[in-house]
Amino acid sequence: MLVKCQTEAMKGYRISVRLNSALRRRLEATAVRTGKRESSLVREALEQQLSRSEAGETAYDLALKAGLIGAVKGGSRDLSTNPRHFDGFGES
16 A cells, blocks of 8 residues: 655555564564664665666576575486486377
């Protein structure tokens, strides 16, 4: 739900977000630790996330950052390119 904000200090739009209790506690603790308002932390996190997605990170880029690429140890290095690995693929 977007609502036009009427205060002079922060012109813009207001949005309501539901947080689970664990995330709420983390947000509160970070606000206390950093001396920032919770709303400022949420805006910063949103800005960072949107900047990342605008930068064109692909699913591959995200999987690589998460350590999911090459996560299987001891497997065949040519699994996706060697035709012998495709024998029987798609058969019941």
